[in-house]
Structures are given as structure tokens and as C-alpha cells.
Amino acid sequence: MTTTPNPAAPSSSGVPPPSGARSGWAAGGTMFAAVLMMINGVLAIFEGIAALAKDDVVWRVRDYTFKFDLTAWGWIHLILGIIVLIVGIGVLKGTPWGRALGVALTGLMIVLHFLWLPYQPFWSLIAIAIGVFVIWALCVDRSRDPF
Template sequence: MADAAENTGRPTRQRGGSRSGWASGGTVFAGVLMLTEGVFGVLTGIAAIAKDDVYSRVGDYVFEFSLTAWGWIHLVLGVLIAATGWGVLKGADWARGVGVALAALVVVAQFMWLPYQPVWAIVSIAVAVFVIWALCTDRGRTSWY
């Protein structure tokens, strides 16, 4: 049976039980979304670090950091998320737990980033919530690359 799966190019199940198509497809999609979100995070970070006037200044705000500090936060989170997304696609054991933790950090960071880019922050929060769901739902360990 494993030979048939190898010949079709589809991943094989390494644990007992059946795979849910939604859950396994969601995990692949979550890995791709993490790669994309990571790249956007790196670009956002570079823009905020390189030129502080790219984003509008916000008056008194509870979570006020300099835009350079926000840039470094987005840059570091972006690199970590992209690397973890690659790990999810490769089926790495560590990637699911780290992915859930990083997605939770993204939710918090994007909530705090809302005054600077409200629409993109809300989209990123929704993506991170989906990633958390997908990584917590699929229990199979499969390499997708």
C-alpha cells in the first residue's frame, strides 16, 4: 500500500487511522500561508527599519514603540514564521508546536500593530487563527515537499 502512495506522488500516513482531507489540506495551506506571512513580515520590517516615515505616526497609543522597534519585531517574527512554515511543509516534528506558538505571537503583535495598518493587521490575525486551527487539527506527520 505504501508503494501505491509513492507511485501516485501522494504522501503516506505514518500513524494509524485515516487522514481528514480538510485537516491535511489545511496543514499544507497553513504552511504556505506561514511562508507568505513570513515574507510579508520581513518586508514590513525592512520598510519600518529603513525609513521611519513609511507608516503614519500614531498619537498617544498604549502600545507605543518606535517604528524602528516595530520593524525589528516584524523582521524577526517574519524570518521565524517563514522558517517554521517551511518546516511544516517538510513535515518536521518541531514545526507544529512552534508554528502554533508563533501564530499566537502574530495575533498579539498584529493586534498591537492595528493603528499603523488596520486592514492588513486584521487579515494577518485571521490568517494566524486559521494557521493555529490547521496545525492543531491534523495529527499526521507527512512531508509535503
């Protein structure tokens, strides 16, 4: 009776598995990151709508270096939210462009929420933390790398 070794299991010689072996944690993290990107995109769309409607959801800021008109912030959030939602769907489908664009756009969303801190501080900190996890998850899973 012969058995075939599991390539993802660590060998008894202490040699790590081949680089092409898919890590369950990283693969699950990538799927979770894609879902978080889509949710973050939808929430950015709602932030944009709230800023465009000049609702009381957004705090008024007086002296701030990056102070834009709320309408400008609304359009920035709305457009970037739609793009992040689309790229999140691409990451979920496993498209070749999805991960690279996902990392780049999530980095842009982190910067956007850093600049948005005075307007919605609690949500901005949460969105930044989510963005850091998404970037980590998209960079760690190397299972679909062409290299």
C-alpha cells in the same frame, strides 16, 4: 472477489473512522497553513523593512499605549518574520517540531498584529484572520501525531 474497506470512509454502522485516518481536508489545510505561514513571514519581513526605512507606508500614531519607536517595531517584525518563514518551511516538510512551533509563533504573530493595529489596521486584521486559520489547521490535522 473481496474488497478491502477504506479506513477513511464512514462505516455503515455509524462508527467514525479510526483516529489515525488522515482527513484530506485537514491535511490540505496543514499544507495551506504552512504556505500561509511562509507568506506571512515574508510579508512581516517587508513590514519590518518598511518600518526600519521610516517609509510613509506606516501610519504615524500619537498617543498609544504600545507605541514603540518605528525602528523597534521594524526589528520585531523583521526577526519574527524570518523565524516564521523558517518554521513555515519546517511545517511544510513535516518536521516534528514544525507544528508546535507553528502554533506558538502564529499566536505570537496574532498578538504582534493586534498591537500593530493602529499602524496598519487593514493589513493587521487580515494577518490576524490568516493566523487564526493557520492555528486551526495545524491543530486539526492529527495525522502525524506521535500520540
